[in-house]
Amino acid sequence: NAGVTQTPKFRVLKTGQSMTLLCAQDMNHEYMYWYRQDPGMGLRLIHYSVGEGTTAKGEVPDGYNVSRLKKQNFLLGLESAAPSQTSVYFCASNRGSYNEQFFGPGTRLTVL
């Protein structure tokens, strides 16, 4: 099993450009999450999904959109990237909100 995978691993964008980060999991998990990790701060939840076709806002949702069209995939979109969105993005999944979250390897995004 690959677990949780993320693509791409690295990306550099110019301000105003758009992009989509892809997260895939092969553990048949219902719940999936997108976090951002910034220096000196704990992981912060951007959006999450409790099942196929559902999405919900987390702690820092502004500037991001998500979609969960298939159970195994969770997409994070930036419609108009800003330098404040420079960060490392982690996707995670679990069977339920009480269970251990399994994290992907992360995507390092730089917005110039």
Added chain:
Amino acid sequence: KNQVEQSPQSLIILEGKNCTLQCNYTVSPFSNLRWYKQDTGRGPVSLTIMTFSENTKSNGRYTATLDADTKQSSLHITASQLSDSASYICVVTWVTGGGNKLTFGTGTQLKVEL
């Protein structure tokens, strides 16, 4: 406000030595507390989980303790190895009307040297 604070921010120890990392939280109502290990350039990986009724939990050379009364947890690493160099993150799960929520600490950066 639900918060998780970890100390120290960073720590350097010699290989073979022991160390203890601290986590204090103000999260309520408490559900469980996990310690994660995050290697550089990788995602966090769970080491231990403790619920309200558990005082201690071990995973190899890692031993976590929990005092739910004082809202403190510690992670003790015994006979450290170079591979223990990583960030250790304390994560507290709390209960809301909308389900369980997580609050992450900022982590303790541990470096093990020869």
